[in-house]
Amino acid sequence: ARDIRLAVVAGDGIGTEVVEQGLLALDTALHGGAVTVSTTDFDLGARRWHATGETLTDTDLEAIRAHDAILLGAIGDPSVPSGVLERGLLLKLRFALDHYVNLRPSRLYPGVASPLGNPGEIDFVVVREGTEGPYVGNGGAIRVGTPHEVANEVSVNTAFGVERVVRDAFARAAARPRKKLTLVHKHNVLVHAGHLWRRTVEAVNAEFPDVTVDYLHVDAATIFLVTNPARFDVIVTDNLFGDILTDLAAAITGGIGLAASANINPDRTAPSMFEPVHGSAPDIAGQGKADPTATVLSVALLLEHLGLPEAAARVEKAVADDIVERGQVERVRSTAEVGKDLAARIAG
Amino acid sequence: ARDIRLAVVAGDGIGTEVVEQGLLALDTALHGGAVTVSTTDFDLGARRWHATGETLTDTDLEAIRAHDAILLGAIGDPSVPSGVLERGLLLKLRFALDHYVNLRPSRLYPGVASPLGNPGEIDFVVVREGTEGPYVGNGGAIRVGTPHEVANEVSVNTAFGVERVVRDAFARAAARPRKKLTLVHKHNVLVHAGHLWRRTVEAVNAEFPDVTVDYLHVDAATIFLVTNPARFDVIVTDNLFGDILTDLAAAITGGIGLAASANINPDRTAPSMFEPVHGSAPDIAGQGKADPTATVLSVALLLEHLGLPEAAARVEKAVADDIVERGQVERVRSTAEVGKDLAARIAG
Ligand SMILES: CC(C)[C@H](C(=O)O)[C@@H](O)C(=O)O
Ligand SMILES: CC(C)[C@H](C(=O)O)[C@@H](O)C(=O)O
Numbered sequence: 001a002r003d004i005r006l007a008v009v010a011g012d013g014i015g016t017e018v019v020e021q022g023l024l025a026l027d028t029a030l031h032g033g034a035v036t037v038s039t040t041d042f043d044l045g046a047r048r049w050h051a052t053g054e055t056l057t058d059t060d061l062e063a064i065r066a067h068d069a070i071l072l073g074a075i076g077d078p079s080v081p082s083g084v085l086e087r088g089l090l091l092k093l094r095f096a097l098d099h100y101v102n103l104r105p106s107r108l109y110p111g112v113a114s115p116l117g118n119p120g121e122i123d124f125v126v127v128r129e130g131t132e133g134p135y136v137g138n139g140g141a142i143r144v145g146t147p148h149e150v151a152n153e154v155s156v157n158t159a160f161g162v163e164r165v166v167r168d169a170f171a172r173a174a175a176r177p178r179k180k181l182t183l184v185h186k187h188n189v190l191v192h193a194g195h196l197w198r199r200t201v202e203a204v205n206a207e208f209p210d211v212t213v214d215y216l217h218v219d220a221a222t223i224f225l226v227t228n229p230a231r232f233d234v235i236v237t238d239n240l241f242g243d244i245l246t247d248l249a250a251a252i253t254g255g256i257g258l259a260a261s262a263n264i265n266p267d268r269t270a271p272s273m274f275e276p277v278h279g280s281a282p283d284i285a286g287q288g289k290a291d292p293t294a295t296v297l298s299v300a301l302l303l304e305h306l307g308l309p310e311a312a313a314r315v316e317k318a319v320a321d322d323i324v325e326r327g328q329v330e331r332v333r334s335t336a337e338v339g340k341d342l343a344a345r346i347a348g
Numbered sequence: 349a350r351d352i353r354l355a356v357v358a359g360d361g362i363g364t365e366v367v368e369q370g371l372l373a374l375d376t377a378l379h380g381g382a383v384t385v386s387t388t389d390f391d392l393g394a395r396r397w398h399a400t401g402e403t404l405t406d407t408d409l410e411a412i413r414a415h416d417a418i419l420l421g422a423i424g425d426p427s428v429p430s431g432v433l434e435r436g437l438l439l440k441l442r443f444a445l446d447h448y449v450n451l452r453p454s455r456l457y458p459g460v461a462s463p464l465g466n467p468g469e470i471d472f473v474v475v476r477e478g479t480e481g482p483y484v485g486n487g488g489a490i491r492v493g494t495p496h497e498v499a500n501e502v503s504v505n506t507a508f509g510v511e512r513v514v515r516d517a518f519a520r521a522a523a524r525p526r527k528k529l530t531l532v533h534k535h536n537v538l539v540h541a542g543h544l545w546r547r548t549v550e551a552v553n554a555e556f557p558d559v560t561v562d563y564l565h566v567d568a569a570t571i572f573l574v575t576n577p578a579r580f581d582v583i584v585t586d587n588l589f590g591d592i593l594t595d596l597a598a599a600i601t602g603g604i605g606l607a608a609s610a611n612i613n614p615d616r617t618a619p620s621m622f623e624p625v626h627g628s629a630p631d632i633a634g635q636g637k638a639d640p641t642a643t644v645l646s647v648a649l650l651l652e653h654l655g656l657p658e659a660a661a662r663v664e665k666a667v668a669d670d671i672v673e674r675g676q677v678e679r680v681r682s683t684a685e686v687g688k689d690l691a692a693r694i695a696g
Contacts, residue, residue, distance in 0.1 A: 083539040115574045117465035134538060141540040149507035151540040159497035190482060191431040192489040192499040219595035226463045226574060226599045247567035251574045
């Protein structure tokens with residue numbers, strides 16, 4: 001019998017509510033099989049910061065490292081200065097655990113309303129780099145608060161960092177029917193970083209001759225995401241462009257309430273982390289209004305990553321089936337009700 | 349009698365074709381009035397670069413400076429390495445002539461098809477900073493082409509630069525019926541630059557107490573652009589975020605074929621530049637297929653900037669009326685035909 005040690009970071013706002021349903025889905029998917037789950041709760045986020053001033057201590061980090069995976073709800077609260085929890089906790093986890101593949105699938109499930117009039121078939125995945133770019137925290141400011149303030153932000157890109165995520169994206173593209181990879185950057189302006197990305201994609205393409213490659217500037221990519229999203233299969237892009245594109249991708253496929261993500265360390269030198277794309281949504285927190293679907297879909301990505309593809313498929317199918325019914329029934333369900341309905345479908 | 353000295357940079361690809369119609373619209377709008385236009389053509393772009401290796405010489409720049417305004421078609425060609433013309437010509441003009449307000453209005457004209465199923469009323473303007481941010485060209489790379497390459501891009505933001513564009517955006521918001529300004533940034537990650545922008549917006553708000561201010565992270569802004577674009581009135585944002593948001597804004601309002609822009613030096617220490625948002629579109633160049641409407645709308649912005657609001661209004665109305673008919677008549681018109689039809693409407 002195999003036991004999965006799962007670190008649970010419910011976090012802030014609706015995080016707790018959606019994680020509860022994610023765990024229910026996980027338990028249900030594994031029920032009666034040879035694999036069990038033991039969870040450890042980590043008290044991280046706004047409450048902890050207010051109480052202790054801590055975001056993520058070395059002790060927390062080492063404890064988390066001893067797990068096989070992390071399920072994260074949401075981080076962030078208006079009562080905490082902007083950047084403190086994002087940089088000190090969420091991004092610190094992604095960086096410290098070397099989550100260099102930030103995987104965000106976008107699929108328009110049958111029955112889901114898209115804001116696009118004629119969305120077509122949307123089924124692509126964004127491979128967002130997770131440990132470099134403008135997210136490195138390599139900025140600074142002088143003369144802050146004076147008329148002479150200068151605030152810089154540095155985007156750092158390395159051959160090492162770009163190559164490993166590009167290779168991962170090629171492998172994913174090669175495993176999909178359409179075998180198509182689109183690099184998104186802005187190499188006509190960000191010439192140094194952009195040309196590194198471009199050269200790397202060209203070089204790694206030699207290892208994956210079956211994969212067709214094209215390129216879009218990030219501005220043009222946003223146009224195609226609303227005029228012809230069906231053109232996309234796998235997108236590989238930098239940390240910031242990936243952040244922007246995946247929110248837009250979520251919007252055209254029915255909203256961030258459905259968008260799952262995985263922060264993957266493909267070398268498995270540290271646990272990967274699974275989290276919905278949405279934030280802590282303090283405006284609806286504690287009211288049982290949050291849609292746990294994105295978290296449940298993130299659990300499917302977790303199962304997949306842990307080598308349990310059948311369980312993952314059951315979770316995904318439960319969501320797809322539930323979504324078809326949502327389009328037909330006019331009933332507002334609470335977070336717990338959606339979780340219960342999904343669990344019932346997973347149980348089969 | 350007043351004579352407007354107009355520098356014309358037709359540029360590459362469809363640039364020549366659309367600029368010809370832009371000039372026809374301009375001449376027609378001023379015909380019979382007290383204001384005349386004298387144009388100087390500047391041979392800049394891919395052809396010149398191939399012939400001489402030059403992008404924009406000091407002599408070109410000084411000659412352009414002696415004009416009241418610039419009309420630009422499009423810059424860029426696949427035969428020129430990426431970045432050469434963008435950085436060496438287009439961005440050099442924006443930076444050298446201190447075009448710190450890159451103004452991009454987004455309006456869904458009645459009769460225009462939007463990719464959004466239920467677009468609502470779209471009528472906002474993006475004030476994109478034009479002389480700072482990641483566009484400053486302040487990056488570099490070491491060990492290029494080796495496994496140890498590091499490529500950095502630096503976003504530079506100054507109190508001076510942010511304050512002047514924020515003040516301009518507030519003034520524009522104050523002059524509009526809804527008086528609403530949305531700052532778009534990513535201050536939870538780009539904390540130094542983001543907090544400078546945020547503090548500046550808060551400070552300048554005191555001078556414009558009638559203007560309501562809100563804030564969106566750039567990723568969330570892309571969501572609202574497709575789910576509720578009517579929420580936007582004036583957006584103020586940095587150079588790169590503005591680049592991305594305005595292409596998306598163009599897409600939801602019928603495409604870059606209709607999107608106008610103005611690179612404004614509000615202090616009038618150098619000529620402002622008016623250009624369609626679209627590029628040189630080499631795939632359709634020379635075929636009379638390009639839609640000159642974005643250039644004609646850019647001419648309206650030019651007239652407005654030169655203190656000729658009635659002529660500007662005539663041009664805008666001609667476009668609006670023409671667009672209504674487009675929705676009704678199933679006829680593909682050439683670039684020149686659209687230009688002629690617009691001119692006929694401007695003539696009245
Ligand atoms: C909360 C924020 C730091 C984060 C990001 O920018 O990566 C979020 O937007 C996301 O996409 O996961
Ligand atoms: C061509 C390119 C340098 C330019 C930009 O990024 O500003 C274009 O995309 C634009 O929006 O005018």
